[in-house]
Amino acid sequence: MASVPLEEDNLDSNSKSGTIQISSDIGEITSDRMASVPLEEDKLDSSTKPGESDKGVEIYMDLCKSLKIGDWNAAKEFLNRHPHAISAKITVTGQTALHVAAEAGHVHIVEELVNQMSGENLEIKDIYGYTALARAAYNGNYRIAECMLGKDENLIRIGINFETIPVVLALYNGHLKLARYLYLLTPPEILMPENGTMGASVVCEAIKNRALDIALDLLNRCPRLVVAQDRFCMSPFCALACMPDYFLSGNRLVFWKRWIYSGIHIQPVAPINDIHLNIQKPMGNKSQSNGKEIIGSGTYSLSQLVSNLRTLLGIEHLYEMKLAHFLSRELLSRMKDQILISNTRQRETGSVDLAILRAIKEGIFEFVFDIVQADPQLVWTRDSKSSSIFSVAVQYRHAKIFSLIYGLDIRSALADSIDSLYRNNLLHMAGMLAPSTSLNHIAGAALQMQRELQWFKEVESIVPPKVHADLNKEGLTPRELFTKNHKDMRKDGEQWMKDTATSCTVVGALIVTIMFAAVFTVPGGNNQNGFPIFLNKKLFMVFIVSDALSLFSSSTSVLMFLGILTSRYAEEDFLESLPRKMIIGLSTLFLSIAAMMTAFSAALFLTLHEQSWIFKPVICLASIPITLFVLMQFPLLVAMAISTYGPSIFNRKMKRWF
Numbered sequence: 255m256a257s258v259p260l261e262e263d264n265l266d267s268n269s270k271s272g273t274i275q276i277s278s279d280i281g282e283i284t285s286d287r288m289a290s291v292p293l294e295e296d297k298l299d300s301s302t303k304p305g306e307s308d309k310g311v312e313i314y315m316d317l318c319k320s321l322k323i324g325d326w327n328a329a330k331e332f333l334n335r336h337p338h339a340i341s342a343k344i345t346v347t348g349q350t351a352l353h354v355a356a357e358a359g360h361v362h363i364v365e366e367l368v369n370q371m372s373g374e375n376l377e378i379k380d381i382y383g384y385t386a387l388a389r390a391a392y393n394g395n396y397r398i399a400e401c402m403l404g405k406d407e408n409l410i411r412i413g414i415n416f417e418t419i420p421v422v423l424a425l426y427n428g429h430l431k432l433a434r435y436l437y438l439l440t441p442p443e444i445l446m447p448e449n450g451t452m453g454a455s456v457v458c459e460a461i462k463n464r465a466l467d468i469a470l471d472l473l474n475r476c477p478r479l480v481v482a483q484d485r486f487c488m489s490p491f492c493a494l495a496c497m498p499d500y501f502l503s504g505n506r507l508v509f510w511k512r513w514i515y516s517g518i519h520i521q522p523v524a525p526i527n528d529i530h531l532n533i534q535k536p537m538g539n540k541s542q543s544n545g546k547e548i549i550g551s552g553t554y555s556l557s558q559l560v561s562n563l564r565t566l567l568g569i570e571h572l573y574e575m576k577l578a579h580f581l582s583r584e585l586l587s588r589m590k591d592q593i594l595i596s597n598t599r600q601r602e603t604g605s606v607d608l609a610i611l612r613a614i615k616e617g618i619f620e621f622v623f624d625i626v627q628a629d630p631q632l633v634w635t636r637d638s639k640s641s642s643i644f645s646v647a648v649q650y651r652h653a654k655i656f657s658l659i660y661g662l663d664i665r666s667a668l669a670d671s672i673d674s675l676y677r678n679n680l681l682h683m684a685g686m687l688a689p690s691t692s693l694n695h696i697a698g699a700a701l702q703m704q705r706e707l708q709w710f711k712e713v714e715s716i717v718p719p720k721v722h723a724d725l726n727k728e729g730l731t732p733r734e735l736f737t738k739n740h741k742d743m744r745k746d747g748e749q750w751m752k753d754t755a756t757s758c759t760v761v762g763a764l765i766v767t768i769m770f771a772a773v774f775t776v777p778g779g780n781n782q783n784g785f786p787i788f789l790n791k792k793l794f795m796v797f798i799v800s801d802a803l804s805l806f807s808s809s810t811s812v813l814m815f816l817g818i819l820t821s822r823y824a825e826e827d828f829l830e831s832l833p834r835k836m837i838i839g840l841s842t843l844f845l846s847i848a849a850m851m852t853a854f855s856a857a858l859f860l861t862l863h864e865q866s867w868i869f870k871p872v873i874c875l876a877s878i879p880i881t882l883f884v885l886m887q888f889p890l891l892v893a894m895a896i897s898t899y900g901p902s903i904f905n906r907k908m909k910r911w912f
Contacts, residue, residue: 311344311346314339316328316332317329317333318344318345318354321354321355321358322358324360324363326360326362329351330366339351340370341378343380345380347380347381347382348379348380348381350378350386351367352367352368352375352376352378352386353384353386356390356395357389359393359395361395361398361401364398364402365401368401368405373405373408376402376406376409377408377409379412382414383414384414385413387402387409387412387420388412388413388418388420388423390402390420391429391432391436392424392426392427393429394424394427394429394432395432396429396431399420399435399436403439407439410436411440411441417450417451417452417484418485419440419444419452420436421433421436422452422455422456422459425456425459425462425465425468430463433460433463433468434467442475442476445475445476445479446478447476451484451485453479454479454484455485456469456472457472457479457484457493458488458489458490461490461493461494461585462493466500466578467581469490469585470588473490473592474588477588477591477592480588480589480592481593481603481604482603482604483603483604489605489609491593491604491605492609492612495612495613495616495618497582497616498616499578500578500581500582501582501583501621502515502579503617503619503620504617504618505575514568514572515572515575518569518573520577583620590624593625594628607632607635607637608637610622610643611637614646614650614652614655615646617650617654619652622658627912633662633664633668636671639673639675640671640673640674640675643655644656644658644659644668644671645671645673645680648680648683648684648709648713649683649686650689650692651689651693653709653904654905657905657908659908660904661911666718669716669718676728677725678727679717679721679726680713680717680721681710681722681732682724682730682732682735684709684732685732685734685735685736686735687739687740687743688705693705696897697889697890697893698747698750699746699750700747700836701893701894701897702747703747703825703828704828704833704897704898705897706736706740706743707825707826707829710732712902712904737825744823744825744828747823748823751821751823752818752819754836755816755836755839758811759812759815759816759819761843762808762809762811762815762846763808765804766809766812769804769805769808769846769850769853772853773798776798776857777794777857777860788860793856793859794856794860796853796856797856797860800849800850800852800856801849801850801853803846803849804845804846804847804853805846807842807843807846807849808842808846808850811838811846814836814838814839814842815835817835830898833898834898837891840890844883844887844888844891847883854876855872858872858873
């Protein structure tokens with residue numbers, strides 16, 4: 255039965271035939287699609303206008319209620335009395351009984367309704383253009399979608415419009431299991447670029463929602479989709495450029511996670527229905543594991559222990575991450591091959607230049623390197639302001655991408671580029687304030703200021719000398735622009751340095767006082783000649799040396815922090831002078847605390863050597879201050895030392911890469 259027009263088909267109480275004529279959903283009345291409902295028997299109105307709640311809809315209220323709560327007996331009784339209600343639009347939004355049941359998620363009712371409906375009835379749309387299958391795909395109900403497609407496979411082609419077919423709706427909402435099922439049933443020919451944007455929409459939504467297996471399979475079938483546009487005028491190439499998490503360069507891993515990551519082996523790409531990202535393995539079924547029965551509780555306990563350990567160490571997450579990285583590189587390789595054979599018009603349609611610039615903004619080194627290496631002409635890619643790819647890399651502070659300039663013979667030409675809108679050259683870009691996303695991982699405003707100075711100095715060493723004096727549209731040189739944009743950061747860095755130095759100075763001065771007094775009140779006291787009683791004891795020498803070391807290191811620490819407090823806080827001071835003082839101050843403070851605890855433990859043992867039961871727990875307690883200092887301040891000390899004296903973030907030894 256055809257769907258019911260919402261605005262043109264009204265009840266005609268004076269109709270001579272005593273029937274209501276129902277037109278098709280395309281608004282064209284044809285004699286072979288006529289249907290009549292006896293008014294005397296059912297008194298049902300199968301048409302409603304959008305937004306109205308008239309008697310025609312009110313008659314179906316009991317049916318709607320039964321369908322929503324899952325009461326099939328009541329719904330069946332209603333349908334037996336009014337058989338034509340099976341295909342009538344029973345809500346103000348033009349939904350049929352199947353729509354209501356599918357949206358409510360009642361599988362058993364959907365199965366009963368599908369058995370009583372024709373394939374034509376399954377294709378009825380509500381006022382928003384949704385078929386019942388489209389609703390099921392949107393909500394992610396696998397069993398309901400399977401039931402409907404078992405009756406009418408043509409539903410797989412029908413969406414809200416010609417662009418949003420069911421597989422796109424499922425991908426859009428992240429229902430990957432259902433999306434894979436719908437994709438396998440979707441005829442490949444309707445996804446070709448010449449048939450509209452459906453194919454590109456499937457690839458783009460698959461990329462955005464971590465269904466890379468679907469994207470890879472479809473691009474293998476039709477590589478031309480790489481430069482096609484989806485319903486939002488985005489190409490799959492652009493979609494991949496927006497996903498930094500799909501590449502190793504877009505993930506910051508600590509050293510031990512990098513070690514685990516490097517040891518994970520990914521098998522070659524499996525068929526699409528065998529690849530599942532983000533699968534949660536069931537832990538509650540103790541009788542099965544990977545489809546095989548486990549005999550004995552001991553075996554299960556060991557398996558569970560290993561699984562818990564893998565989860566604790568993040569191995570499962572790292573495996574999923576590396577699988578996504580593997581598939582994305584495969585996807586990028588397919589895209590690269592297609593772009594190489596694409597003409598200028600196809601590249602414009604696929605927004606190739608825009609995608610490269612977006613990848614630079616996101617810091618996806620692999621994306622930029624592979625594409626530009628494949629086609630060296632893309633190194634001259636520019637945005638709407640005529641900014642080069644290296645200008646964008648400087649602006650968004652991606653050192654690894656910027657380091658590619660060292661592998662080019664034309665770096666002077668690239669470094670001399672000026673944007674047409676603000677007249678900013680490459681050094682002006684380094685003088686701008688970095689985006690917050692690139693500074694968030696750096697601890698403290700002082701270290702952020704140091705990183706900004708490192709960027710400015712690095713770019714300054716590359717550009718020709720004449721660039722240093724260039725004026726932008728505001729009449730500022732690069733150095734003047736740097737000072738203007740980093741004024742607040744310099745103040746924040748100064749305040750951060752002073753607060754840290756003040757706190758540490760108090761601690762250091764307290765240690766100096768304690769350690770100085772401890773020399774004249776040695777454990778055990780002195781004999782009548784003034785010499786310490788325990789002078790010949792080895793532990794006494796440990797006490798004296800530790801005391802002296804703590805006194806000297808704390809004194810040095812206090813002097814370094816005083817140097818920080820009395821600094822002029824010029825911009826250049828943040829590059830090395832202030833960080834060096836902070837590194838020395840924190841290092842000596844840590845050493846003084848450790849030496850103080852050692853001196854205390856030695857003195858305690860000399861005094862209570864006959865009471866060993868109390869000595870060991872006290873020694874353990876003495877390690878608590880050292881541990882707390884390491885946990886709170888040591889990471890900052892390490893980060894500052896690496897940032898100041900560690901390897902450069904720039905790879906100046908980059909070899910020619912094309």
